[in-house]
Each structure stands twice: as C-alpha cells, then as structure tokens.
Amino acid sequence: MTAAFDSTLAHNAFEAVRPAWTPGDHCVERTVTTSDGVALAVRDYGSDRADAPTVVLLHGLCLSQESWEPQVCQMRRRWGNRIRIISYDHRGHGRSADAPMSTYRIEQLAADLSEVLTALRVTGPLTLAGHSMGGMTALAYFARPASHRPVEPQGLVLVGTAAGGVAERGVSRLLATPATVAVFGLVDRMPRRATENVVSAWLRPVGAALSRCAGNAAVALAADAVRTASLTTATGFLPSLKSYNAYGVLASIAAKTIIVSGGTDVLTPASHSRDMAAAIPDAIHLHHPAAGHMLLQDASDCVGNAIARAMDMFGRSGRAARAGLSRSCAGHLAVIVS
Known part of the structure; x- marks a missing residue:
C-alpha cells in the first residue's frame, strides 16, 4: 500500500550497513x-x-x-x-x-x-x-x-x-524509430524469456557504437553496462528519453x-x-x-x-x-x- 510522502521521514527507512572503500x-x-x-x-x-x-x-x-x-x-x-x-x-x-x-x-x-x-x-x-x-x-x-x-x-x-x-542526434536517433514504443510494450507485457533476444538485438547497435569509439576501459564499462542491464531498466526509460x-x-x-x-x-x-x-x-x-x-x-x-x-x-x-x-x-x- 502506497502512502503519501511525509517530510518528517515517517516513510523513509534508513539502514547503516558498513563503511565503503576506507x-x-x-x-x-x-x-x-x-x-x-x-x-x-x-x-x-x-x-x-x-x-x-x-x-x-x-x-x-x-x-x-x-x-x-x-x-x-x-x-x-x-x-x-x-x-x-x-x-x-x-x-x-x-x-x-x-x-x-x-x-x-x-x-x-x-x-x-x-x-x-x-x-x-x-x-x-x-x-x-x-x-x-x-x-x-x-x-x-x-x-x-x-x-x-x-x-x-x-x-x-x-x-x-x-x-x-535526444532522439534527434547521434546513435540515440534509434529512439525515434517505432521500435521504441514496440519494445517497451513487449517487455512490459511479455515474460522476460520471450523478449530477451528481441531486446538484445535492438540494443546491440548501442553497445557496438560505444565499442567502436575508443578502446579504453571507460568505453568497455559503458558497453558492458548496456549488455548486462536488466531488460525492464534498459527499455523502461526509452519512451521518457524520447x-x-x-x-x-x-x-x-x-x-x-x-x-x-x-x-x-x-x-x-x-x-x-x-x-x-x-x-x-x-x-x-x-x-x-x-x-x-x-x-x-x-x-x-x-x-x-x-x-x-x-x-x-x-x-x-x-x-x-x-x-x-x-x-x-x-x-x-x-x-x-x-
């Protein structure tokens, strides 16, 4: 059940876990x-x-x-x-x-x-x-x-x-194609296994474009992020970006x-x-x-x-x-x- 946001922090849970790095x-x-x-x-x-x-x-x-x-x-x-x-x-x-x-x-x-x-x-x-x-x-x-x-x-x-x-310039012009809405609807409504190959094929040009630009660790990190992101995350934001x-x-x-x-x-x-x-x-x-x-x-x-x-x-x-x-x-x- 969703409650209204309360600035007194009644709906915010805090959890101290551990120090990070040093x-x-x-x-x-x-x-x-x-x-x-x-x-x-x-x-x-x-x-x-x-x-x-x-x-x-x-x-x-x-x-x-x-x-x-x-x-x-x-x-x-x-x-x-x-x-x-x-x-x-x-x-x-x-x-x-x-x-x-x-x-x-x-x-x-x-x-x-x-x-x-x-x-x-x-x-x-x-x-x-x-x-x-x-x-x-x-x-x-x-x-x-x-x-x-x-x-x-x-x-x-x-x-x-x-x-x-965003959909008007660079490789992000892929967002302007009808596939954006189609892929979003597919992932939103269908089981993950049925959509994985379709979405992976649609996202592959993004990873390929990143990989072509340079051969450094930063590009590898970006390309790997695109390849390994969850389908709902990778596709869920596409209509909003468009x-x-x-x-x-x-x-x-x-x-x-x-x-x-x-x-x-x-x-x-x-x-x-x-x-x-x-x-x-x-x-x-x-x-x-x-x-x-x-x-x-x-x-x-x-x-x-x-x-x-x-x-x-x-x-x-x-x-x-x-x-x-x-x-x-x-x-x-x-x-x-x-």
Whole structure:
C-alpha cells in the first residue's frame, strides 16, 4: 500500500550497513524508501558540519553510483569531511529496487531526488552533478514547482547530457524509430524469456557504437553496462528519453553551471552541451575533443574540478575562477561561454 510522502521521514527507512572503500571516508550506506515504496541504495559521505557544502551525484542510464568513484575518491582526498557527498542508484539500477515500468520516467527520477534530499536532511549549499540521464534528472528537478524542490541548488554540473531532442542526434536517433514504443510494450507485457533476444538485438547497435569509439576501459564499462542491464531498466526509460524536454527551464537556472562534453560522444553529442551553455545564464562549457560519453572516466580530474568549482570550494569568482578551471583541465580545449 502506497502512502503519501511525509517530510518528517515517517516513510523513509534508513539502514547503516558498513563503511565503503576506507574507514576514514566516513561513508554510511543507507536505504531511502520513496513514497511509492521503492528502496533506493544511498551512500552518504558526511561532514562534521551541518551546513557543509553538499554535492549529490546522479548517474546515467544502465550505470550506477559506482560510475562516480573517480570523483568521490578525488573529492575525499582533496576536501575530506569539509564537504558532504551523496550518491545513490536510481530506481531499477544498481542496488536499488526495481519498480513498475510505468514509473521509469525522468520526472519520477526528479521526484526521487527530492525525496532523497528531504530524507537526508540536506541543508547546506547544494550542488547537483549529473551524467547523461543523471544530468537530465537534475534539469527535471529545476523544472519542478518551487514548492516541490526541498533545497534550491546553488551549483550545477552537467556531464555528457542533453536538455531534450535526444532522439534527434547521434546513435540515440534509434529512439525515434517505432521500435521504441514496440519494445517497451513487449517487455512490459511479455515474460522476460520471450523478449530477451528481441531486446538484445535492438540494443546491440548501442553497445557496438560505444565499442567502436575508443578502446579504453571507460568505453568497455559503458558497453558492458548496456549488455548486462536488466531488460525492464534498459527499455523502461526509452519512451521518457524520447519525449524528454527541459529547454523551457534553462533560462531560469540561477545556479553556477558548468557543462562538460566529449568530442567522440555518440550518445549525447556535444551539440547538446552547446545548446545548454547558450541558454543557461553565465554557464561555462568545457569541451574535450578526444573524450567519449564516459567523461567520468575519460576526463575524471576535470569533472572533479568542475564539481569543486560549482561548489565554490576554491573561494574565487569571476574571470579568475574561470581561468583556474580552464587550467585545471590543461591539455583539453576549454570553451567558456558567458
């Protein structure tokens, strides 16, 4: 039975399990149960200060919070418990529970984010960092009514993502075919065994495109994620990705925004990032010609520094801050849009 969400946490179950990676990380693994009963696996790297700057890391489709491991390690080494880091697996991903396919929508992920923020009592300055579908989730959070945003983000980092038109560019144009709706209906209604071969064949071009782009571990991770993701997760979000459009909210975003794109990204080509950078006031766009969709690995240090800059951890502003960010990504082409 589904109960209404209660900000007093009556419907949020917490479970401290074990520290992750090293004891000094002060990581607590929690379970946050959403208002519709989906258990989300959360990692909370706390701070000694209740008002510490907080970053929430949002992963992409068919990935998990583990994809942010390079940035978590970097931030913990650099800032220790001066900041709070929260990551979690979206519904149907990683160690989080599955949910009805009808709930596999970007708007629902933004609602889940709201519940996580409330459940974990986030009060310090908030930065949202999203990769791919995680970036779309962050933008969908900004599109929610103010009364449905428990915390107003002061920083925003968008990595390899888009504000809409996903089915119009790159290999994601596969979403524009009638097969998207057909495959969704097939998986939603038929036994898994009867649909596995059909869906695998439909997703195979995505994995092949990823594999052709580069021969590094990041691409292998992405291709493997596509191959091993559950059918309901891999196909459940497709109609939502096809119809997703957050362009209307971009001009109203007041958060300090840094956008990172890759020149060989076939899933969310850099043109998406250029569009967002032009529409979000004072946004900074960093473009990496040799990086693919897996920028969290391909450009790990730069993504970590972009998060720190969005959180204002360097305590600088204006042109000096932008110049410092460009230097932190030395070796790449940095395109600054203001």
